[in-house]
Amino acid sequence: MHPLESQRPANANAAPRVIAVTGGKGGVGKTTTSINLAMALVNAGQRTMLLDTDLGLANVDVMLGLSPRFTLADVFAGRCELRDTVIEGPRGLMVVPAASGKRHMTELLPQQHVGLVNAFSHLDIPLDVMIVDTPAGISDGVLTFCQAAQDVILVVCDEPASVTDAYALIKVLSRDRGVNRIQVLANQVPNVNEGRAVFDKLERVTSRFLDVTLSYLGAIPRDEWLRLAVQRQESVVDAFPTAPASLAFRDIARKIGQWQAPQGPRGHVEFFTERLVAAQGSACA
Template identity: 40%
Template sequence: MHDQASVLRILAKKEKSKMRVIAVTSGKGGVGKTSLTVNLALALAEYGQRVVILDGDLGLANVDVAFGLIARYTVEHLLCGEKTIEEIMLTGPRGIGIIPGGSGVQNLANLDRDKLSNVILNLGRLEKMADLLIIDTGAGLGYTVTNFLQAADDIIMVTTPEPTALTDAYGLLKTLRKEAGEVPIHIVVNRVRSENDAQATFNRLETAVRKFLHGSLNFMGWVYDDPLVGCSVMQQDPLGISFPESSAYRCIQWIASKVSGIYQSPPRQAGGVKGFLNKLLRSF
């Protein structure tokens, strides 16, 4: 890893930030992970949180599209030293920062010392910009996805009541049990008809995790199946902006209040960007 470890040790000596890194993931695509990420950020901003989103989905990087924005630069330009973090970051509604990711994210492990130092110093400035860094990961068991998840302070896993979604969610949880056993995992059940449906879905997943993985999950909440979600996606205008009174967004506002609680009273000390990068780079 060249001199990555020594660079990170030097940075780790600086004062620790209280910024938390939260990774949003799912066992399969199409369960509403990015929609939840975008609207969760909007709801958190309503609670006074300063939020930055890192688009970590290498195959379908689309956080900027969900906000109706066009990314001129991505993390790739940061990694090669062409642009600074301030130059690649987009500003969304309510002051939300958006770091377009794309294929550049996976190149983080292949940097020489000079470029790595530049990237870390740039990302380190997020400490003064945000209270929360939310990573919209890719779906499934990809190498980069699991690295992000085991380096985060908290994981929010999105699933739906569909059997295939639950099966894939369990597969990801099985991997995380081995790779990220210490990271708290919070479940959000999306597209439910009722609270009972949501609770039953969570119970099925939790029972399997307790029985076969000897682990535990936290039920963070649910989002109702709401046709206005599809309308907002087609308009490229997030639900929290276009339909803030919708039943789905009210659920997300409630979930955001719980996420704020994670930030205010974390189960363990937050490592901030430096702690996140330290764990992330060790995993490559």
């Protein structure tokens, strides 16, 4: 029996909220953010899946101490179905691991990225939320996975290169993929005021040159407990639940829980399209 079979209720085909976590520049903490947001959502009672789309240099499984039998590389090679890659992580978090050290996975064609997105329409596992951890940069894969999500969380640090690359990603997402609503999360900041200042800096240049709406989602403080949790291959929200970073991640998860549920497909490439169509039909009934 598949390890997730027992979790399948009658409403397995409800449309989950899909959130892409991105950042433009490497090293801003996208994967750490993805893992801890996913775990905070699990702890809040949300059936959550974490999808690693860093197809050539994956590390979600490593950071959680997991040993997958199959990865997305096996799906593309025809050795297994997408469902076979899903492994159960801490507290029931569902993880879809990508491959590490597979150069050919970084050279997939645009239609292959779209094919991966479409494959989720046939995944009959019950979900409330899926977090999509994207790689750094502005490659086709990053753009497609952000476009295919209902929401994009942009992780940015108080460094000139981080802000510059975040702006470049916003520009390309808006111009090429029609993504014009983005949540900004300030990471590794010394205090709340600094987090807001990072957002204001990015928002000033964005509002001047781009037709994009940025929203301030919050800030994650620089926290030694977070570094220790990474060394232990655990999320900080589980390893050190009272740490400043843990409290911040739980607050972000609470905000996400208040977002409106997806109402239906938007007419372009999108995760769980068939479930979104069904949700739209239910809403119209």
